[in-house]
Amino acid sequence: MVSQTLANIDIVTALREVHQDLSEVHQFFKQWTPAKAAHDQGHMVPIERLISEIENGYYPNMEQDEVEYWRAYADSEMKPRSACRLCTAPEETLELAAAQERRRGILWAWERDLARSSLRPLKITDLPRELLRNILDYFEAPDLPIYRSMDMVEIPGRDSHKDTWQATHWLRNVQRCRLTCRLFDELASRYLLPWLRVSLNEASLRRATEISLRPHIAAGVRGVRIQLAYYYPALAQDFQEWAAAREQRMDAFVSQIWANHRVYPNRPWRERARAPTGWHLYVDDNTHEKYPEFNEVLDKCHEEYWRRSVEQSSLLADGRFVNCLAAAMARFPRSGRVEFTDSTEYEDIITPTRYRKLRYLLDSPEGFCRYLCRPDPWVMWDTSTGDEVRPAKIMAELPVAMWKAGARLEDVWIHCFPHQAFSTLRPGQNQTDSLLQIVEARIAARRPSGFPRDALPPNIIIIDRRLSAASPAPVTMDHPLVQKALGYIRQIPPVPEQVQLGFAAIGALYLGSKLLSYLSLLLSAFVFVGHPLRRYGRAGSWAVVTGASDGLGKEYAMQLAAKGFNLVLVSRTQSKLDTLAKEIEQKYPGKGLQVKTLAMDFAKNDDRDYDLLRELIRGLDIAVLINNVGQSHSIPVSFIETPKEELENIVTINCIGTLKVTQIVAPVLKARKHGLILTMGSFGGWTPTPYLATYSGSKAFLQQWSNALASELADDHVDVYLVLSHLVTTAMSKVRRPSLLIPNARNFVKSALGKIGLGGYQTAPNTYTPWWSHAVMLWLIENVPGVNSPITIWYNKKMHVDIRKRALRKREREAKKQ
Numbered sequence: 001m002v003s004q005t006l007a008n009i010d011i012v013t014a015l016r017e018v019h020q021d022l023s024e025v026h027q028f029f030k031q032w033t034p035a036k037a038a039h040d041q042g043h044m045v046p047i048e049r050l051i052s053e054i055e056n057g058y059y060p061n062m063e064q065d066e067v068e069y070w071r072a073y074a075d076s077e078m079k080p081r082s083a084c085r086l087c088t089a090p091e092e093t094l095e096l097a098a099a100q101e102r103r104r105g106i107l108w109a110w111e112r113d114l115a116r117s118s119l120r121p122l123k124i125t126d127l128p129r130e131l132l133r134n135i136l137d138y139f140e141a142p143d144l145p146i147y148r149s150m151d152m153v154e155i156p157g158r159d160s161h162k163d164t165w166q167a168t169h170w171l172r173n174v175q176r177c178r179l180t181c182r183l184f185d186e187l188a189s190r191y192l193l194p195w196l197r198v199s200l201n202e203a204s205l206r207r208a209t210e211i212s213l214r215p216h217i218a219a220g221v222r223g224v225r226i227q228l229a230y231y232y233p234a235l236a237q238d239f240q241e242w243a244a245a246r247e248q249r250m251d252a253f254v255s256q257i258w259a260n261h262r263v264y265p266n267r268p269w270r271e272r273a274r275a276p277t278g279w280h281l282y283v284d285d286n287t288h289e290k291y292p293e294f295n296e297v298l299d300k301c302h303e304e305y306w307r308r309s310v311e312q313s314s315l316l317a318d319g320r321f322v323n324c325l326a327a328a329m330a331r332f333p334r335s336g337r338v339e340f341t342d343s344t345e346y347e348d349i350i351t352p353t354r355y356r357k358l359r360y361l362l363d364s365p366e367g368f369c370r371y372l373c374r375p376d377p378w379v380m381w382d383t384s385t386g387d388e389v390r391p392a393k394i395m396a397e398l399p400v401a402m403w404k405a406g407a408r409l410e411d412v413w414i415h416c417f418p419h420q421a422f423s424t425l426r427p428g429q430n431q432t433d434s435l436l437q438i439v440e441a442r443i444a445a446r447r448p449s450g451f452p453r454d455a456l457p458p459n460i461i462i463i464d465r466r467l468s469a470a471s472p473a474p475v476t477m478d479h480p481l482v483q484k485a486l487g488y489i490r491q492i493p494p495v496p497e498q499v500q501l502g503f504a505a506i507g508a509l510y511l512g513s514k515l516l517s518y519l520s521l522l523l524s525a526f527v528f529v530g531h532p533l534r535r536y537g538r539a540g541s542w543a544v545v546t547g548a549s550d551g552l553g554k555e556y557a558m559q560l561a562a563k564g565f566n567l568v569l570v571s572r573t574q575s576k577l578d579t580l581a582k583e584i585e586q587k588y589p590g591k592g593l594q595v596k597t598l599a600m601d602f603a604k605n606d607d608r609d610y611d612l613l614r615e616l617i618r619g620l621d622i623a624v625l626i627n628n629v630g631q632s633h634s635i636p637v638s639f640i641e642t643p644k645e646e647l648e649n650i651v652t653i654n655c656i657g658t659l660k661v662t663q664i665v666a667p668v669l670k671a672r673k674h675g676l677i678l679t680m681g682s683f684g685g686w687t688p689t690p691y692l693a694t695y696s697g698s699k700a701f702l703q704q705w706s707n708a709l710a711s712e713l714a715d716d717h718v719d720v721y722l723v724l725s726h727l728v729t730t731a732m733s734k735v736r737r738p739s740l741l742i743p744n745a746r747n748f749v750k751s752a753l754g755k756i757g758l759g760g761y762q763t764a765p766n767t768y769t770p771w772w773s774h775a776v777m778l779w780l781i782e783n784v785p786g787v788n789s790p791i792t793i794w795y796n797k798k799m800h801v802d803i804r805k806r807a808l809r810k811r812e813r814e815a816k817k818q
Contacts (some may be wrong), residue, residue, distance in 0.1 A: 029392070033704050035798045056700040103214055125183055131185055190220030196335075198325060199227045200312055200375075200391055205324055212328035223337035224329060226398075228391035228416060229344070231309035231374035242302055244287040246372055308373065316390050319397070326401035336410035338402075378416055393419045407712040514783060520761040521779045525772040530756035531719070536684035537623025539564030539591075544622060544665055546602075547629035549576035551730035552680065555749035556626045558584065563753075565624065566594040566615060570661070574599035603649045614664050622668040627658045632732055635807040636691035636800040647694050654698035654705070659705070666713065674717045676756070679706050681722040681767070686778070687787045690797035691804060703764065710766040721759075723752050724769040726777065741773050765785070 117778045124132070176190035198208045212218050236241040301604050315321040329335055378389045395414065402409050537543075543560045547553040549571035557567055561584045577597040584595055598616055600609035631653045633646060658679065669675030684692050685699020703722055710720035727742045738744045743751075751770035759768030761775075763782055767773040785791040 018580040051739060097800050108206075110261060125181065129183075129187070132183075136187055136191065142464075160239050162503070176783070185412040186216055188212075188214035193221055194221050195225060196221050196332075197225045197227065200229070200315065200321060200394075201308065202311055202315070205315070205321055208328045209324060212331040215331075218332050219334065221332040221335045223339065224325075224332075224335060224342065225339040226325075226394070228340060228342050228394060229373050229377060230389060231305060231312050233309055233313065236302075236306040239302055243298060244306060245376070246298075246301070247773050249376075250372070259606050274380035297372070301369050304369070304373045306377070310377075313390075316393070322394060322397045322401045326398060326405040326407060327629070329402055330405040334406070336408040337413065338398070338409065338411070339413040339415065342391070378418065389418050392416075517783070519760045521775060524755065524758040524761060524768075525775050528758055529754055530758050530768075533560075533563050533565070533624070533676075533753065533756075536674055536719070537565070537621065540566060540621075541623035542566045542568060542617070542620045543616065543624035543626065544568045544570065544661075545626040545628060546570045546661055549573050549580060551732060552728065552745050552749060553626070553628040555581060555745045555755075556628060559586075559749055559753055560624065560626075561591075561593055561595075563590055564591060564593075566620075568620070568622075569595060569597045570613065570629070571597075572599060572601050600757050602653040603631075605656055610660050610664060613661065617665065617668065621672070622665055623672070623675055625662065625665045625669070625675070625677045627662060627677065629657055629661075630654050630680060630732070632695045633692055635811075636804040638691055639693040640695055649699055650694050654695070655701055658702060662709070666709075666718070669718045670713060670716045675719070677706075677709070677713075677718065677720045678752070678756075679720075681706070681724045683726045683774075683778075685725060686724055686764070687781070687796065688793050689800065690793065691800040703767070707764065707766050719757065720766060720768045721756060722764075724762075724767060724774070724778065725771065726774045741777070743773075747771075 025305060033543055116807045127135075178185040178192075184259075193211065196208060198204050208224075211221070329338075378392070386572055399409055399412070543565040545553055545560070545567060548557045548567075548569040553571065557569055557580060561567060567581075567584065569580060571577055574597070577599060581595040581597055584593060598609075598613055598617060600606070600613070631650050633642070633650070662677065662679075666677065669677070679702055681703055682699045683689075685701075685703050688700075689696040706720055706722040718749050725748065727735050727750050729735050729738050729744045730740060733742075735742055736745075744755065748771055751772075755768060755770045757768065758770075759766075761779060762769065769778050781787060
């Protein structure tokens with residue numbers, strides 16, 4: 001905005017004239033002040049005094065005719081000469097006053113018009129302070145912030161609570177505006193620090209004290225988070241024990257980052273992961289020089305840890321931390337919440353933003369040392385040794401010190417607690433005496449006059465200063481209402497013993513079934529083995545494997561060949577089938593294995609392909625059928641947006657193809673009077689999976705179809721099972737790195753062929769989950785939320801929506817590279 005200057009001589013002259021005219025009007029009305037006061041109060045004013053004031057010049061602006069009027073009025077016989085009540089002004093005076101009033105209104109209107117056109121435009125700083133404060137209050141959350149990260153405090157706005165990141169940037173803009181002028185510095189400083197974090201060290205305590213001494217900033221502090229992470233004296237004194245603790249925490253931290261985020265191989269922080277190797281050698285003999293840089297870091301960090309431990313012990317010994325912090329909190333007018341925690345900023349959940357900051361922190365030697373010198377949480381020491389955790393005493397002493405200092409205390413959040421040394425929570429004798437004195441003083445203040453001290457009921461405890469002496473006493477068991485309620489309860493007839501036994505039996509059966517199911521899970525996953533393949537056919541029998549060119553199908557073919565089965569491999573690409581057949585013949589040359597291949601595209605649903613398969617297996621001793629062929633979506637997609645071709649291919653391959661192949665092979669197995677049919681299922685069909693609706697429905701169809709087929713072929717000694725799996729490292733899942741929940745194809749197939757028929761703990765018959773972590777996950781979902789519960793479906797939707805977002809971002813990056 002461009003504001004005009006006030007140095008213009010014409011404007012200044014005009015304003016002076018206006019001021020002069022208004023002064024004359026003011027002087028005119030001022031001369032009637034004594035008369036008006038006398039009129040309002042009903043005082044009698046001697047007429048001689050009035051004439052004397054006129055003659056002595058008290059009314060310089062009074063016209064001559066007005067002076068003559070009052071002299072004639074004083075000489076008249078209308079009022080006694082001794083006194084005159086000045087209650088009414090003559091008509092001429094009233095007309096003059098009205099004219100002056102009109103003149104003043106014209107001057108004010110002219111002044112406003114002049115200011116609008118000639119003076120500077122109004123700015124936000126011209127608003128009243130109360131209005132500015134209300135405007136800035138819009139950016140303040142109605143409650144304390146709950147989103148905390150390592151580098152900032154996120155405060156959701158009133159109307160933008162769904163986008164806390166944007167609300168945080170709005171608030172930061174308001175915080176920066178305090179640098180513009182003194183007014184904004186005074187009004188916006190209160191938004192700088194809504195949540196104050198105080199650690200158990202001198203620097204943090206000094207910072208809290210300095211903040212409390214700045215009233216504009218202190219007015220915005222609404223809560224204090226006290227980090228009570230501890231520098232253990234035992235670790236500070238024992239170099240080897242401290243080095244072992246650092247190594248353990250660093251290994252856990254690096255493993256967490258490695259498992260959750262992409263790691264670049266050339267980053268310096270990855271080199272720092274080699275530090276424990278050098279430390280082992282250094283701690284063992286103190287002379288090893290293979291990793292000199294890491295040895296220097298170890299010495300330097302341990303010395304700093306010892307220094308901080310001594311500093312922390314000093315703060316705890318003399319009570320300076322509690323007293324200074326309580327005094328500082330008393331200067332925070334809006335602070336009423338205290339949060340106790342023993343975690344540091346590195347122990348929180350690793351989010352992408354925080355991961356990047358920690359990665360760059362470890363890239364620098366200074367940051368690496370700062371990471372190693374951080375304090376330890378209580379659980380690291382308290383649970384293993386049971387020693388006293390001295391910072392825990394602060395949780396008992398600080399509320400007492402706050403009360404003595406006059407600080408507010410409304411809520412206390414406790415995120416840490418001693419696991420063994422509970423006596424640490426007992427406050428010292430001084431704090432205990434102070435607390436008793438406070439309670440006694442408050443009770444005495446509410447005791448009526450003349451009320452005997454010993455007559456005070458012993459169970460009265462005042463917990464809120466707003467309670468009055470007339471507050472009702474607590475209800476006890478002798479209260480008439482309690483006795484009346486107990487009387488009604490006693491009138492209820494007792495439950496018959498037979499009914500109690502029935503309910504007890506139902507509960508016992510329910511708990512017994514769950515316990516038996518859990519025991520079956522453990523035995524099936526870790527102890528029992530399934531039916532051997534020799535049960536279904538001797539060496540030299542044939543096995544048909546669909547989808548055999550890659551992934552699980554290829555592993556089924558390799559492991560069946562290792563057990564002596566001849567193979568019929570069916571897949572889409574002939575070149576891959578020939579390569580696999582040659583690999584099997586070269587790997588098992590002495591077994592005389594035969595491998596037949598058929599290239600067919602299940603998506604085309606061509607009857608000629610199925611006729612060729614029928615001719616290919618004619619006369620063969622088929623013992624095993626592996627229905628592995630299948631297709632999923634390229635990326636998670638809603639059903640409405642699913643391409644028509646993809647939808648038809650999924651249904652045709654997963655359902656029609658599996659059914660037609662089984663209809664060709666099953667008669668051979670039925671004629672042999674023994675055989676095995678394994679159909680690959682999925683967790684996506686076991687439970688409804690949003691954004692994979694077509695694939696989920698096709699696998700659910702196979703689940704029910706397989707159960708029905710198993711019952712039909714049971715009399716012919718043909719076993720039919722559905723094999724359930726979660727994610728496996730295959731091309732379909734697009735997962736490359738195995739983990740605890742994601743096995744590779746080789747291990748999964750080995751488990752599937754070794755645990756045939758072990759699925760008694762599952763609700764679905766003729767179904768088993770071979771991989772142990774998948775089995776545990778399935779049992780927990782079936783017995784806690786439920787397979788078809790809204791919670792399970794919601795989590796499935798959330799997971800696949802996230803996968804879709806990542807896939808779309810990856811597709812955009814690849815498109816830009818092209």
